[in-house]
Every structure is written in structure tokens, then in C-alpha cells.
Amino acid sequence: MQESFFNSSDAVRGVKPLLHARQWELKEALRLEAGGVLERVNVVYETYGQLNAAGNNAILICHALTGDSHVAAHDSQDDPGWWDIVVGPDKAIDTDRYFVICPNILGGCRGTTGPNSTNPATGKPYGADFPFITVGDIVQVQCRLIDHLGVQVLHAVVGGSLGGQMVLDWAVRYPSRLRAAVAIATSTRLSSQALAFDIVGRNAILSDPHFQAGQYYDTEAKPAVGLAIARMLGHITYLSREAMTRKFDADRLAGRAVKGDFETTFAVGSYLAYQGHRFVERFDPNSYVAITLAMDHFDMGDTPKAIAAALKDATCRWLVLSYSTDWLFPPIQSRNMVDALVGRRAQVSYCQITSDCGHDAFLLPNDLEQYGEMIRAFLDQLGTDGSAATTPRIPLASAGHPSSPTSIFHSRRIDLDSIAELIAPGASVLDLGCGGGELLSLLRQRGHKRLVGIERDPMAILECLRRGLDVVGADLDGGLGAFGDNEFDLVILSQTLQSVKNVASVLDDMLRIGQRCIVSFPNFAHRALREQLYSQGRAPRAGELLGHAWYDTPNVRFLSLIDFEEFCRERGINIEHRVALDTSTGRQVVQDPNLNADVAVFVIARNGRASF
């Protein structure tokens, strides 16, 4: 086994060596996807924690464009890693629990073979002779390393940005080698806007007169200006406009003196000049070109349909995270990916984290309480599959969030069992507005297999993840297009109809997706409310059921049982079953339900073809 402590001989000169990094050489030549062969490939990598006896606790972390193997510090004396906030003992990716592997990627410049490595054919650095590589080639090398380390099946592959593209490639290329994929702030291909920034950056490098067709290693002058320009440009795209305003706007003319010749008049200018200068010291222009080209050519399509085709071989479970102000890998791209996975009936959870930190958010502590805990919950519950044995980290009582409409199934346990009787054993269920996943958990205990929740509250999504459930973060208004016709036996909208603005389109979608649907809502023709309006002259306030007044209730739609029945009749919707409830007694109402029930539950289905 050719393994040695890595001494950085192949890496960018002057960069501090990675003390804990190891080096390993592939036993055979690497055939590249686009043609070409690399005869010798070294891999520099670092590991954290221990592989357990069962060999099933390994997590591979894929770094982004300019990262390296040093994902975290190994001890208190060690240099900080690029993801110290997420990786380490008791952190979201807990190195006391998992065996974490992070290699420097192919094409990089910190030890793994790249353009600055010696070309065995010439004895000199590859430079521009380094062949065109793909994300798939990077992943191939990672897989050989995993083989070498004796890991058959990875617990998960985790990565953000370009690292997220590697995660996607892993899921398709080696489906039997990973149980889960965590794809963060990434996409199935760059937007033309993101691509354009990379192109301008490369043009700056390649046009730098010191680039000399990539053979600058033996010369004094390097294409430092071009690389710095590319880096400055990149930096702008990693930050959100909001974050830049916060950082630089208060004192915008307060530029600092920075080494080099770049403009430093403005605060943001001196920041960019500093970033550009520092980057040139640690990164190789040829690597920047090679890796961005790999990233730019990565293409699993951009529509849910094309993406679904590209991901057809994937079998793993998924956690997809995006950040609201990330405009380089915008949330819509993650959402398309999630829609594609949903369309393929993959097990996928998704959350768009509200953040003002832009693309960099996944590297920053600001929103760690959400995204870090989601990663932790997903990884930790992966094996449990939501069974009753798992203990959520927060009490069930918090399942109902006062700020979001909450299922009666969740907040009013009294009718949970009677409602559950409406659900056929083993039925696949889509729960719209699933809250913390209480109903879905119950159904899972009863042996239901395909269970999916839709929820918009991130804390409720986190709770679902802690229960090991699959939950997609989305608004109901306009978010159900990804689900196929008749994809679920049952679609549930419990106590949410009254807070949905586009009632007709949400119900249309439900009836398209579900063989049947269960809809529950408060009855605004309940005796108490009728009397309130009739004798007191007060507008009926079913919102009071949830502790709200007319002016601040989340409810925006007000209907009675017969209003809903009329709606169904007019639209050719078949009412298969109706349960009218008096929640004060917990009993079903038989006598004049439109007067005596305060909550109604309907089982409905599309009555043949749509009549409208």
C-alpha cells in the first residue's frame, strides 16, 4: 500500500502543509469520462473518527471549488478547517459517531493530482496539458479511495456547491455505495448567469499575459492578476446583496491599504483586493480553470423532467438544502431537483433555509441552528426509518406551532384514531401541512410505507427529520406540481383549507395526485357561530377556535359543510365519506351536522373526468 504522510511537495508552493493529511496513489491508471488517461493519480485526504466494526458509519464530504481535504481541525493545536462548524465531536456531522473522509479533489492543487502535478510523460508539471476532467472523474477517484479505505457502503455523501454536484453524481454513478445524499446549496447544472461569471473569470486568467498557455510554473511571474480578478468576481457571487450591504455600506469609502495594485478606494474594493491577493497565494490558476470547467459542464438538466431522467438510477435517500438569498445556486434549482426526485418517488426531504448570507450561508454559523440540525437529524435518523423506537430530541407537545396552521390530528389527539380509521391499511399518504409529522409517524407505526409530508415551517420540518420522516418544504399555493397523477392512495389536507388562498387549485392538485383525499376544516355554520352572528351580530370567528380574532387569524377562507358540499357538486368531486365532529365531546355528530358539528372531515375523489 503506497501511503505516506502528505508533505505538500506537489501542492502550491509556500502553502502551509496539511499535517494530518495522508497521501495514497491509485493502483491503476484513471480513464477519464471525456477520453484521455491519467497514468498516475495521487489522492490526498484526511479522516476523522473511526470506522466502526460493521463498517457502516462512514461519511464522505465533498469540498467546493477552492476547498481541500482539511474539512475540520483534528485537535486544538490544528489549523481550522473549512467546515469546523459542522464537522467534529458532537457537531452536526459527529466525528464521535461517524468516520468522516474528506479528500482533495482531482484537478485540485493541494496534493491530489492536478495541473500542478508532475506529468510522468514529461517529468514536468502538466500545466495546460492536464486533460479535461468532469465531476464524474472527481467522483471516480473518490470512490477508489473509499474502496481503499475498506468502506463498502457510505452512510452518506455530503457536499455543498460544486461538492453538491459530486453528491448528485455519486447517487447516480454508484447507487449501491451510499445510503444517503446530502446536497447543499447546489443544482443539477449551473444557471446561465452562474456559468457566465465562471467564463469571465476564466477569460481573465487565460488572457493574463503571464498565463503562457498554462506553463508558468518555472517562471517568476504567474497569472496572478487574472486569478485575482476571477476570485474577486467569484466572491461577489458567494455573498448576497444584503450581506454586502451589511458588511460594506455603512462606511463605504473606508478602504484599507492592501498589498498589490488593485483599487482600494472603497471598503468593498479593499475587501476584494485582499481576497484576490490571498487567493493567489494559495491556489493554482490551472486548477481554477480545470475545476470550473468541470463544474460548468456538469449537466443533469434543468427541468424536473430532465433531472428525473438524469437521476433515474439513484436509490439513496436525500436531504436537499437551499438558502433563500443564494443567487448563484438559487433555491428554485434545488426545488426543481426535489420535484424531480419526488416525481421518481425517491425518499427526499427539502428545506429552503431563510438566510441573508447568500451562497456562502452553508459555510457560515449564522443559520447553523437550522441547517446544521437538519443535517444532524437526517444523518442520525437515516437508519431508523421513522420507527416508533426513536426518541425525538424535542417533546411532541411542541408539534403545533402557533404561527402556522396546525392539523387537528396533531393538536387534538382526541380524534386522531377515529380519523386514522379512514385511512386504509398500508395506503401511501401525502400529508399537506404535516406540521411536525405526528400523523405520519402514527401511520408509519401502523406499517404504512410511502409517507410524505409537505410543510412550510422550518422548525416543523426539522421535527419531521428528527422523526426520520420525508418532508418537503413548500407552500401549498403553487407547490404540488411535481407529484404525479394518482401518485398517492391518499392526500390529506387537515385543518388547512381555511388558510389556503387558492382553494380551487389546491383541491384540483390534491384530487389529481391522490386516489382519494381527506379534507378537514372548521364548520362556520356551527350552532355557536350561527348564534353569535344572528343574535349578537358578530361575524363568526372560527379563528377563535385557535385563539385568534377576526383581524389576526391565519384563516382567510370561511365555509360551512354545505358550502363545501356545493363546491364539490359543482366541480364534479365525489364525496365518498363525511365525518362530522363535535370536538368539545370528541364525538361524531349524526343529527344535522351542518348545525351541530364544529369540524368536518370529508373523503373525496375525482368523479370520473373533471367536469370543468
Next chain:
Amino acid sequence: MQESFFNSSDAVRGVKPLLHARQWELKEALRLEAGGVLERVNVVYETYGQLNAAGNNAILICHALTGDSHVAAHDSQDDPGWWDIVVGPDKAIDTDRYFVICPNILGGCRGTTGPNSTNPATGKPYGADFPFITVGDIVQVQCRLIDHLGVQVLHAVVGGSLGGQMVLDWAVRYPSRLRAAVAIATSTRLSSQALAFDIVGRNAILSDPHFQAGQYYDTEAKPAVGLAIARMLGHITYLSREAMTRKFDADRLAGRAVKGDFETTFAVGSYLAYQGHRFVERFDPNSYVAITLAMDHFDMGDTPKAIAAALKDATCRWLVLSYSTDWLFPPIQSRNMVDALVGRRAQVSYCQITSDCGHDAFLLPNDLEQYGEMIRAFLDQLGTDGSAATTPRIPLASAGHPSSPTSIFHSRRIDLDSIAELIAPGASVLDLGCGGGELLSLLRQRGHKRLVGIERDPMAILECLRRGLDVVGADLDGGLGAFGDNEFDLVILSQTLQSVKNVASVLDDMLRIGQRCIVSFPNFAHRALREQLYSQGRAPRAGELLGHAWYDTPNVRFLSLIDFEEFCRERGINIEHRVALDTSTGRQVVQDPNLNADVAVFVIARNGRASF
């Protein structure tokens, strides 16, 4: 008078001459704001149409970063201008009606004195010796030209982007010289993000080894690569991500061959390479540096408070337009400017145009029907001041738009006069959700002076502009912060309360802004609705009043007269007057109004200090 047809001798070599351009030389040296003097300043400009006898129909158009004096073609044989879609006979800026003046700006490279002009001190081009100029210097030169052309007061100054910065400067620097300012896709200062892009572009130019400290005019090689990089970068920022996706994503690898050495692998890359190359042929790198520096240093603050201070000397009337996907000059910046103007009680109208064309939208035909017509209406109604004599271009009957909540004042004329009686003669009025401005027009006819509307529907905003009214495009939920305490005698919210989600905060804002407020809403305890619920068991549907059902009404809040009265009592709001209406008879209701009125109108005011 030193005036001659311009022969482009001073401009970038090889660029087609501007046949209709004229050249004029300032009679005296120009003292620059930041110090320094330009001994001789030429101005190249073009004019369209004729100055009328009264001398009050002149419009100055300020071009953006890389524009020139050729704003429109002069005849069918002439080259296209950069704003042909807006300027010309019968167009939004109608050259049959207005005398349009467009000069090339100071620092430019198409004839007006700039870095490529001859420095009288040396007999050679200024190059890097061209002094630092500001937007104010550019405006100074424009004003001298206006003097020269015999125009005392401009009908309007119009400009987008950097041209919009000139508009702002004009309004403050020469308040007595313009009646109106039209500021499009601009801001009171660049965001740090926009600034950062300019800085990277300048770094690319200044670092180009052919830049030679700006003295490249006599050498064969120019800093073409640096300028092209800057231009490519700029181009990305002018387009929206959506527009780039539309243009380049379908066939992203379909790069075309383009002259030069830039990357053309991707469709978007060859587009950028082409744009970069073409730009180098027509623009001077020194001008790019000088003008972007002027733009980047332009600073009228970024908070409404700071902006209000910067704009304190302005007295003109304003039209401000922004575009929803413009991320270089984002709508929030226009909104801050508008809020500042509102805070100063300036006459200002504003609309955010929904567009997917990014910053470039103001140069493109896609959304011209909205923004062009708004410019036309604003310019044409400027002098009429909304008086009854003006004839709107569309019939009054279209005032109520079915898609947006509509004032009873507008759609139900029957009660207009009785309601108007509640408004004291001459009172200043803010009308929230003003629709097409019917009520405000009526009040103007009655002699009210300060009248402002808030409206979110662009077509209704256009109608207000056609009536010569001041209208600010905004959502009520969260859009009233700019108005000062007690700024209006009266704030009106007519038939809109029931469609507002944040009732309490909107009412709080109203009561803060208005000495008194008028609120009207449908009464959900009206006899018909009570009976409907009580005997038929149907949830009251006041939405039916407007032709909607429970599932598609814009109404989201349901209240009765006594609900509202209770709300006022609990919150220390004083009810000064109440009008209960039966709109079927058009009469006021005296007997049990909570039962017999279908619409209520309340006059309310803050009862001393807020009790909550």
C-alpha cells in the same frame, strides 16, 4: 457662437460619425466639484423637435454609462438610436410635442470632452491626466448647454441608470430649471454589490499591461482585454437571471465562433465574447474608468432619512420607475428614494414594473406598454395638475379592476357625494388603494391641494398618471412607513380593510399618518348574511357583493360593525363618526345599523396616546 456639425474627430477612431450631432464649446473653463479645472470643454449633442414659442417644452435626456447623444434616429435613413422605442414622433416622449435634447456626457468618448480629448496643456490626449469628474460635473455641463440653447426651464429631465443619477443631481443642483424629474432604474447610490462589479471591471482595465497608465492612444496595442472583461461583467449585471436562462439555457453548449481569443464553448460565453469585442471597437477604456468612478462616487445616501436630506432642495415633480428583476439597481432602492420624497412631501409617483428583463428593461420594448405609457402620461399631464379639464385617454368606467379590491367610491357612484361630505374642504388626503384615482380626482376638482394615492395595480397607477395625480405603487401590508406622523388631514381606506392581512398594523399606520381616518368595509352582520348563515347554514359571503364565492374572494377578513367598534374600543381608537349604508337603496341606515347596513363608513382618530 462656436458651433459646428460634429465630425467625430475627437471620438474613438473607427466609430461611425453621428451625422446629426452638433458640437459646441463652453465659453469658459469648467471648475470641477472635486477640484481641478478643464480649460476647454466641448459638448456634442443632438436635438429632436422644436422649442416652442413659450420655451417650455424642452426635455433633457441623460444617457447611461456607455450611451451617447444619439438617443433616436432623426429620420428613416438615420442610424437607430439607443432609445428609439421611447423617443420620436408620437412616441412616449413625443418629438412632435417636445423639444428633446440629448448631449454626450462629460468624460465620454463620442465628442464631448473626455480622456481621449486633446489636453490643451500638452497638445496630446488627456489619458490618465483627465481629472476625476463627478455626476455633478456632468450635470453642470448639461446645464450650460441648456443655457446655450435658450431654455430657461426644462419641462423634464429624464434618465435611466447612471442617467437617473444625473436626474437626481439636476433636481437638487438646479431646482428652478426643471419642472419634473423622471428617474428610471436608478438609485441614490450604488449598492455595495453593484459597486463591487464596477471595481472588478476597473481592476481588469487598469491591470491590463497595455493600459500603460492610460497613455495608449499612440500605441498599437490597447487595453482591449481589460475593457472587454469589464464589459462582459457589466453585461451579466444588466440582464436578469431569468432573461439569461431564456436566452441561453435551451442550447447552452451552442457557442458561436467569435473574433478574438475569449472562450466561446458555451452559448452565453460566445455572447459575452461578442459583446466584449464589439464594445472595445466603440468605447475608450479611459472613459469607462472615468465614468464608472463618477457613478460609484455618486452618493445621496441609502436610507430614506439620508436621501431626504440630500434631496431637500428639490422642488420638481417626480416620476420614479423601477423593474422587478433589476438586481443592479434593485426596486428597494427606488422605493427608498420615493419614501424619502414622500417624507419631504414632494409630488411623486412611483411604479415597480413587473418585468423579467433585469436592468436593461428600460431600454427594451418588452414592458414598454407600461413604463412608456407612464412616462407619456406623466409628461403630458404635468402642466394640467389633474384639473377637471383634462380628458383621460381611457374611459372612467374602467376604474374598477376586477382583480384588485376596489373602492366603493369608485365602483358605486351613488354614495360618492355623501361620503365626500365627510371630508373637510381643502383637507390633505391619502387614499389607500386609490384605484384609478376617481375619488382623488373629484377632490382635486373641489380644490384640495395635497392628494396622494397608494395603489398596487400598475394599470390603475397608469390611470392615475393620466389624471395627473400623484400615486405611489405599493402594497398596504408594510408600505406606509415613509409617511410622517400626522402628515395628512385624512387617510382613507375604502372597501379594502377586508382584503388586508395585517389589519392592526395598517390601521396603526393610518392613525399615525392621518389626523383622522375614514375606513369603510362590508358589514358581515348584515341582515341578509345573518339569515343566510342562520337558516341556510351557509357561511356569510360578503364576497358575493363583489361577485366572488368563499373560495375565490379577495376578502380575507370578516367583520361586523360591532366587531370593528370593539376593536377600536380595545385599542383606544376614537370613533368620531359612523355612516351606515344600505347600498341597495343608497340611503343611510339609522335603525339597528349592524343589522340593516351592508356597508359601514367610520371616521376614526387616535384617542390621545396609544393605549397599547
